Amino acid sequence: MLENEANPTISKSTGLPRKRFYRARAHSNPLSDSHFPIPISPSEVDYSLHYPQLFPSNDQRDKNKKIEFADIGCGFGGLLISLSTLFPETLMIGMELRDKVTEYVKERILALRVANPGQYQNISVDRTNSMKYIPNYFEKAQLSKMFFLFPDPHFKEKNHRRRVISPYLLDEYAYALRVGGIIYTITDVEELGEWMKTCLENHPLFEALTSEELEADPAVKLLSSATEEGQKVARNEGQTFQAVFRRISAAP
Amino acid sequence: MEETPVDEGDTNKDVEVAPALIALHPSENSVAVAVGSDLRVFDLVGNCAVSLVDESGPPYHKDSIRTICYGSKGQLFISAGDDKTVKIWSTESWRCIYNVVSEKRVSAAAISPNGLHVCFADKFGVIWVVDLDGGVDGNQPLVNKKAVSLLSHYCSIITSLKFSLDGRFLVSADRDFKIRVTMFPTKPVNEAHEIQSFCLGHTDFVSCIAFVSNLQCSHGFLISGSGDSTVRLWDILSGSLLDTCEIGDKVELLDSKEREGCHSAVTSLCTIADGALVAVAVQSLHGIILLNCDLSNHTLSVVKVVSISEETFIPTSLSTSCSTGYLWMVTGVSSLHNLGHSSLAHVKVMSGFNKDNSTANDVSVVEDDAIPGGTKLLEKLQGGITFDEKVFLAAAEAVKTAMSNLLTKKQYSIEKRDFRKRTRNDRKLKQ
Ligand SMILES: C[S@@+](CC[C@H](N)C(=O)[O-])C[C@H]1O[C@@H](n2cnc3c(N)ncnc32)[C@H](O)[C@@H]1O
Numbered sequence: 001m002l003e004n005e006a007n008p009t010i011s012k013s014t015g016l017p018r019k020r021f022y023r024a025r026a027h028s029n030p031l032s033d034s035h036f037p038i039p040i041s042p043s044e045v046d047y048s049l050h051y052p053q054l055f056p057s058n059d060q061r062d063k064n065k066k067i068e069f070a071d072i073g074c075g076f077g078g079l080l081i082s083l084s085t086l087f088p089e090t091l092m093i094g095m096e097l098r099d100k101v102t103e104y105v106k107e108r109i110l111a112l113r114v115a116n117p118g119q120y121q122n123i124s125v126d127r128t129n130s131m132k133y134i135p136n137y138f139e140k141a142q143l144s145k146m147f148f149l150f151p152d153p154h155f156k157e158k159n160h161r162r163r164v165i166s167p168y169l170l171d172e173y174a175y176a177l178r179v180g181g182i183i184y185t186i187t188d189v190e191e192l193g194e195w196m197k198t199c200l201e202n203h204p205l206f207e208a209l210t211s212e213e214l215e216a217d218p219a220v221k222l223l224s225s226a227t228e229e230g231q232k233v234a235r236n237e238g239q240t241f242q243a244v245f246r247r248i249s250a251a252p
Numbered sequence: 253m254e255e256t257p258v259d260e261g262d263t264n265k266d267v268e269v270a271p272a273l274i275a276l277h278p279s280e281n282s283v284a285v286a287v288g289s290d291l292r293v294f295d296l297v298g299n300c301a302v303s304l305v306d307e308s309g310p311p312y313h314k315d316s317i318r319t320i321c322y323g324s325k326g327q328l329f330i331s332a333g334d335d336k337t338v339k340i341w342s343t344e345s346w347r348c349i350y351n352v353v354s355e356k357r358v359s360a361a362a363i364s365p366n367g368l369h370v371c372f373a374d375k376f377g378v379i380w381v382v383d384l385d386g387g388v389d390g391n392q393p394l395v396n397k398k399a400v401s402l403l404s405h406y407c408s409i410i411t412s413l414k415f416s417l418d419g420r421f422l423v424s425a426d427r428d429f430k431i432r433v434t435m436f437p438t439k440p441v442n443e444a445h446e447i448q449s450f451c452l453g454h455t456d457f458v459s460c461i462a463f464v465s466n467l468q469c470s471h472g473f474l475i476s477g478s479g480d481s482t483v484r485l486w487d488i489l490s491g492s493l494l495d496t497c498e499i500g501d502k503v504e505l506l507d508s509k510e511r512e513g514c515h516s517a518v519t520s521l522c523t524i525a526d527g528a529l530v531a532v533a534v535q536s537l538h539g540i541i542l543l544n545c546d547l548s549n550h551t552l553s554v555v556k557v558v559s560i561s562e563e564t565f566i567p568t569s570l571s572t573s574c575s576t577g578y579l580w581m582v583t584g585v586s587s588l589h590n591l592g593h594s595s596l597a598h599v600k601v602m603s604g605f606n607k608d609n610s611t612a613n614d615v616s617v618v619e620d621d622a623i624p625g626g627t628k629l630l631e632k633l634q635g636g637i638t639f640d641e642k643v644f645l646a647a648a649e650a651v652k653t654a655m656s657n658l659l660t661k662k663q664y665s666i667e668k669r670d671f672r673k674r675t676r677n678d679r680k681l682k683q
Pocket of ligand 1: 072073074075076077095096097098101128129130131132148149150151152164227228229230
């Protein structure tokens with residue numbers, strides 16, 4: 001329940017949660033042990049908690065309808081909110097490591113659902129470490145899109161293994177994505193952009209989209225504009241570097 | 253240590269003791285025991301102790317050995333562990349023919365069924381492969397080999413590594429409750445990108461895995477033991493959980509004292525008589541639990557608990573060969589600093605297993621002098637034949653603590669977490 005009057009974290013004019021009450025430290029270490037609940041396996045992800053209007057009961061739900069888009073390191077959730085109305089039939093989830101940020105996104109979605117009845121029912125967020133727990137959320141070939149927008153750069157060489165795109169982690173993303181599924185990456189850090197592109201190019205289970213395909217994909221347009229980080233970069237007229245690749249099947 | 257795999261930092265020797273390990277040659281030609289940095293091998297055919305030949309000279313390992321195993325053809329043997337060295341031995345000459353240096357401590361290792369590759373896992377969750385150049389010559393001089401990284405469990409300690417029986421898959425189990433099934437590449441230098449499945453269902457660290465052979469399925473069925481007190485049966489192609497066998501209550505029946513609602517972690521398991529029976533070692537249990545594995549019905553069920561009369565014998569590792577009716581057990585620990593003992597090991601054998609006897613009625617502990625190899629073998633593998641039994645209780649306790657320190661997730665109180673965050677070194681640098 002949202003009590004706008006009594007709750008200073010909710011903006012009176014928009015009814016939406018105010019970001020400044022949900023500030024958290026800028027970086028979390030994805031390598032540390034986690035202390036938040038993780039589903040034991042994808043069948044234990046409780047859809048009725050994430051999408052209550054679509055799945056009133058988790059036990060009797062349609063098991064064929066599954067999450068198809070994942071926004072990894074979703075931050076304040078701008079991309080999910082844009083995708084929600086663009087793909088109203090698709091279930092999507094944001095994965096975010098920082099708990100305060102996750103709470104903010106939860107509140108934001110709840111407020112949008114209240115303000116726009118029937119809408120924003122297909123998006124949700126979970127606090128999790130995507131570098132460790134992707135297989136706990138998604139079955140093999142479950143996803144059709146994965147987004148990595150403005151991930152933390154981890155500049156130092158010895159911290160490269162903390163990067164959310166790496167040759168090893170791509171194996172797991174290839175597992176979660178169906179053949180034909182698409183992985184979207186964008187950054188304003190040139191070196192990281194190079195790194196992500198090179199990792200994807202060198203991986204046998206991914207191939208780059210052609211410029212026509214990029215042109216035709218409505219999700220590509222959101223990469224630089226939909227998220228808070230993207231908007232910040234745009235305001236500062238910063239350059240961005242994107243790499244968008246398709247999951248292909250293994251060579252026989 | 254909140255970030256165990258990242259900064260190994262303050263290492264307390266007493267909490268890092270390593271359990272004793274045992275491995276049996278697939279045709280029972282020899283049996284090997286590792287205790288601490290000591291590797292001891294007894295030749296069951298020649299009925300004599302084996303002297304290892306390693307040009308790099310003794311001690312062959314400079315810190316605790318964490319994993320030993322024979323290849324399924326029996327020509328190769330590997331030992332590896334905390335000294336970041338993997339040694340590949342010829343079982344014919346018992347010479348060390350390959351030496352591989354690892355960047356990190358080694359936690360698990362396996363030999364491909366065709367004997368052409370060795371894989372090992374380090375403490376950061378990276379799995380490496382060594383190409384043995386098409387085969388082994390038992391008399392070749394020692395060669396230093398380089399390993400190539402193959403795949404990674406993101407910063408999780410890998411506890412067990414096994415090839416499927418047909419060699420098509422490499423299966424790795426970790427501390428984050430996960431078992432990963434990876435297609436083993438035909439050209440292993442190309443890295444292993446294709447994940448066949450994840451076997452998910454355990455609710456605590458996975459400590460051990462083993463394959464059960466089956467005529468209908470060339471890769472075999474997988475069984476796994478865990479800190480969650482269960483043994484589970486899996487189909488590795490789909491990652492489906494076929495059955496879960498709770499063993500916690502069986503241990504409780506036998507040993508009603510000292511349980512503070514804690515789990516009895518499964519520490520070791522091995523398949524007997526082609527997998528119809530599975531022997532399971534459990535923390536605090538002086539004995540083993542025998543499970544029946546029925547692959548036509550996809551079930552795992554407890555057949556019986558075989559207890560060992562000495563209450564101090566809590567096996568730390570089990571092994572058997574595919575051929576005979578013996579189950580080999582060892583209990584022991586690398587070192588107990590406070591007790592002034594080093595490299596304790598105690599070996600026992602159970603007999604009476606045979607293919608048609610799924611009730612395991614004839615299973616019993618073999619008297620020391622009736623063990624194959626007799627007292628000569630015990631002298632070699634244990635380092636002596638008489639010892640103070642009580643020390644083994646302390647040893648079992650130390651192994652238990654070490655395992656939980658290594659594999660169980662720490663739960664910090666809020667205050668403690670905040671304190672840890674404030675005092676973290678990587679934070680300080682930034683400010
Ligand atoms: C720079 S922000 C970008 C956020 C958002 N995608 C955007 O474009 O505005 C990167 C986000 O990734 C999150 N993150 C970093 N590592 C993560 C991990 N292992 N699992 C989940 N989220 C992670 C961080 O907490 C942070 O919110």
